[in-house]
Amino acid sequence: MSAPYFDECSTLNIPSDLKHAINLLEQFTGETADLNIININIGLTCCAVISVEGMASSQLMAELIFQPLTDFAKKDNTSADSVWKFLTEESLMTSDRQIVTEYGKLLELLFSGFAAVITDGIGKACVLGIQGFEKRAVSLPESEQTVGGAHDSFNEALRVNMSLVRRRLKTPSLRFQLLQVGKLSRTDVCLAYIEGRADPQILDTTKQKLMSIELDTIFSSGYIIPFVDDSYDRSIFSAAMTTERPDNACAALNEGRILIMIDGTPGCVVLPTLFSDNFRTMDDYCEKTFYTAFSRIIKYFSFILAIGLPGLYAALVMFHPEVFPLKLLLNLAAAEEATPYPPVVEMTVLILLFEIMREAGVRLPKAVGGAVSIVGGLIIGDAAVKSGMISQPLLIVVGITATASFVLPSLYPAISVLRIVFILAGGLGGLYGIAIAAVILAADINAVDQYGISYTSPLSPLREHGLRDVFARSSFGELAKRRTSLP
Secondary structure: OOHHHHHHHOOOEOOOOHHHHHHHHHHHHOOOOOEEEEEEEEOOEEEEEEEEOOOEOHHHHHHHHHHHHHHHOOOOOOOHHHHHHHHHHHOOOOOOEEEEOEHHHHHHHHOOOEEEEEEOOOOOEEEEEOEOOOOOOOOOOOOOOOOOOOOOOOOOOHHHHHHHHHHHOOOOOEEEEEEEEOOOOOEEEEEEEEOOOOOHHHHHHHHHHHHOOOOOOOOOHHHOHHHHOOOOOOOOOOOOEEEOOHHHHHHHHHOOOEEEEEOOOOOEEEEOOOHHHHHOOHHHHOOOHHHHHHHHHHHHHHHHHHHHHHHHHHHHHHHOHHHOOHHHHHHHHHHHHOOOOOHHHHHHHHHHHHHHHHHHHHHOOHHHHHHHHHHHHHHHHHHHHHHOOOOHHHHHHHHHHHHHHOOOHHHHHHHHHHHHHHHHHHHHHHHHHHHHHHHHHHHHHHHOEEOOEEOOOOOOOOOHHHHHHOOOOOOHHHHHOOOOOOO
């Protein structure tokens, strides 16, 4: 059935005649093979139990629907009204029970794992939540590993993700708002926030942006972020960050942020986010303050290394060799003299080869992906140096750069592109080119904002109380005074 046809019929009421109601349901679904319709007679009343195969639990259906109806059928009064009253008022089949009168809502719930009971002569459906679709168990985080933090992560089931947040925040101020986005997929999207902490205007604006999405399908957070991030097309950085860790998500809620959780996505979107959020991990709050400060300085230094070291090396070798000590300069000159290409070309080719091997390691099965990327890098790097295609110092620089880029996985897409930009700037303009690229990068970071909140806050504009958790971490007593990280 096409989408326009369904939109026309979605508000059609369920007729009181059971046979006509079932015929319309089959017509709307095109008699799809996974729609199960079981006709049963309860005394003199005809009923139909409807479910979608693989979405509802067969065991729960037998225990919570079939068994109670079978016991009720033994009574003398089994009229349509008495059966309907039993389903809606006198039984405790499930905790999630809804009365539906329209086909649009009925099909939406059926495809979400509910089972519906339609009674002849009533013109309504009693829909019961007995979801039983397969889902992945809560497992270890894949991309946000920690030593001292929790070792659970979001999975693809929205209700499970909501429970992981609720388990950590037992306050009644925690709110969940369910929306449906996508014309065809009708994907459940949940807005999570803490009443009194989150800005109501930001919440309303985010909700309006989600409801205005005109996509047919929503399969991941990447479908949502371009619509809720105002600077998505203007900057290489994003003011919306994703996390797969429930503890990080709860920490963001406590700071006045908003979470967007999407059914079928193992993670959530945090709005709005700041540039400094990329340098914070849950381990920072499990260690002493001095080590947290040291760790964050290492992260900021790694960001600078990952972006600027290859370009700086190319600039110094090609335009400013006088900065090197004489002995090191002679070694570098000998190494570069043995290679046929200028350093900027070697560096660019080597970085691209590294990205190819990294991509191969990510896409291949986990059992062989790591081995392929490591062995491939060693073999190709060693062979390239021995053949004279690249110099050994350059290989060391690329290795340091690659290692530094893995320190900040959330910024890796931006780092991988900026690294090439700085190589070209340093290779073509020397330190002057590096300076121009750095200024443009700083301007790009400062240009990002979301809901009027600067991406570089609390540095620009300067907010002293926000600096307690940027380059170092203050004591928990000091952090407790800061109710939110947003202006």
